[in-house]
Amino acid sequence: MRHASLWKGLLRVEQGVLERMEYDSETDTLIFDVRLDRRAGVRCGRCRSPAVGYDQGRARPRCWRGLDVVSTRVLLRARVPRVRCPEHGVTAAAVPWARHGSRFTRAFEDTLAWLATRAAKTTIAALMRTSWRSVGQAVTRVVAELDAAGAEGDRLVGLSRIGIDEVSYRRGHKYLTVVVDHDTGRLVFAGDGRTKKTLGEFFNALGEKGCANLELVSCDGADWIAELVGLRAPQARLCLDPFHVIATAQRALDKIRTGAAREARRRGNQAASRALYRARFALWKNPDDHTDAQAAKLAWVAAEHDKVHKAWQLKEHLRAVFAAGGAEGLALLDTWYRLAETSGLPAFTDYARRLRRFRNDIANTLHAGLANARVEGTNTVIRLLTRVAFGFHSPEPLIALAKLRVGGYHLALPR
Ligand SMILES: [Zn+2]
Known part of the structure; x- marks a missing residue:
């Protein structure tokens, strides 16, 4: 084949023998026939340990998708002999250009895995012309190999x-x-x-x-x-x-807020109901980071919806517990238990009762300054x-x- 060594380098199949190339215009694909270099000996496809030859494998060659050349698809095609491995028995021989069981070359798979941590799903599928499911399988194989290497x-x-x-x-x-x-x-x-x-x-x-x-x-x-x-x-x-402690308080607050929104609708106050439904983010966010509109919303809740405001204060109080940490945080926590238990808000009295059991664990968190x-x-x-x-x-x-x-x-x- 002409320029075989150039193509071998481009395709990263240095350890293989490149026999011929054909172009399929219908699918715009370059197909390269390769074979294993017998002088290098055969290895088990699963563990890559030296193995003994078993037979020539399936009569039909297997194909691996490689990285495109310019924008033309590349397929490597080879017949893979079978070997007998002391550990894995009879299995396909290892090929240097691909991982065991993959329909992609190593270079293609590494590129998919690299992209998968940086780009959006649809971007990768469109750019690499492959399914998202195939990306998942490629990432799994790449990581399994890294894990096996320690x-x-x-x-x-x-x-x-x-x-x-x-x-x-x-x-x-x-x-x-x-x-x-x-x-x-x-x-x-x-x-x-x-x-x-x-x-x-x-x-x-x-x-x-x-x-x-x-x-x-x-x-x-x-x-x-x-x-x-x-x-x-x-x-x-x-x-x-702390993340879970505050997230649960947030859910208790959400329950009280949506309850108040339903109540407002029952009383025919649609505007208040809508405003309460939409107040979730303002009540979730750290008040130090509030925009003017969010601060105004909070002020409105404080003036008009006593229960919701009380629930918000209890949630913020818990956040202050962890922000303070140490003995000060623990003192704040004990105040919180008292306030929550006597709040008259069932979502918070229940939560305070459950959280009592974990006072020691929270004290550990506060003293460790996690x-x-x-x-x-x-x-x-x-x-x-x-x-x-x-x-x-x-x-x-x-x-x-x-x-x-x-x-x-x-x-x-x-x-
Ligand atoms: Zn093996």
Whole structure:
């Protein structure tokens, strides 16, 4: 074939033998026939260990999509012999230009994974002319390879302060358990499901020494997490994540606000009802960051809707607890319990009763001075990814995407 060595370099198939090229004008595709260089020996496709030849494999060649040349599609085509691996039995031989089981070349897959952490779903699908589902599979394979090379293990070394969280996906029907390092903000573990078994996998990976090194574990107060932490890392102080404490107060406030909006509508005051429905953001936002319009809305709520304003004050009070921290925060917390319990607002009296159980855990949070913003930022990214990952059919691509985005994995574009 003419210019074979130039094409080999362009296609990154240096270790293969390029036999011929054809152009299919109907699909605007360049098709390259390659074969493995027998002198290099054969390896198992799954573990890449040296293996012995078994047979020539399927008669029909396999194809891999490569990076476009200018804007023309590229396909590599080859017959892949089968090998016998001591560990994996009879399986397809490894090809240097692609990962096992993939219909894409390495360079194509690395580009998809790189884009997946930086660009919008529709952008990637249009630019790379591939389905979003294929992007998910590519990201999963890229991350599995990084993990196998030790990326995951590295992240577990020296962990001392961690946050454990449950993240829902598929509109709340499924859950991931995620673990974030408080000191770096990095995602260090993500597993499918919210069970002791899933979290147990994290502690297993951490090992006995790693577990003994944990000083502090923050979580949302779920009993199953507290029980398992007590079992695997009994020396670690349990903290309650401020994020969850305030989010629950926010939901209690929302309940009271929408209740008041319904009440206003019943009394025929449509304007007040609408204004209350639309006040969510103003009541959610930190008042220091209010625009003039939001400040005016809050003043209106204070003047006209006593219950809603009281609920807002209770929510802000909780935020002040964590902003103050230490002994001052704890004193504020005790005041909060008293105010919430006597507020006459069922959503808050219930919440105060539930939160009483966690006074010790909150005290730990306040004394540890947890830099919550970092972990919260990481968890926010993961929650956004659950929406991006909606088109994926299994949790693995979501986990892989989360690792690439906030796990500190380094992924370079092919060059
Ligand atoms: Zn093998």
